[in-house]
Amino acid sequence: MPTAEESGGEQHSEEALRDCPPSAKLVAKVLEYDGPLTQQELAEQTLLPTRTVRYAVSRLDEVGVVQSRFSFTDARKRVYQLTPE
Template identity: 50%
Template sequence: MYKVLETGGQLTQKDLIRETSLPSRKVRYALNRLKDEQFLIERHYFIDARQSLYGLITRKPEVIAV
């Protein structure tokens, strides 16, 4: 799921199901796991208010001082 979002940008749950060919339950589970681990951002999909757009949170790499 992470790789699909990484290459596909922001997608709806229906788009993710289509892209991965996974059942909707597995897609929801993966989205919840990514959201719990703070890798995922969920936004309103204004074209269809019943859906949400999912995308990855872009993080800057942490710099470690030596």
């Protein structure tokens, strides 16, 4: 079992996610495994409605777990990824 020092960033993320709704936790886990994704891609991967994904991403942004940037292929879309630890 890792010590607190070894899992420093991971522990911070877990604490930040503790009070988030299950949909936000699912979105965070999908971003962890599948990398940067748009809201539409997140909705397809998680099988959640786009409105729920939008809410989940905003909650993750509030607690500092996710960051976004404009898509290089379509500037109308934003791409979300977990913040580096």
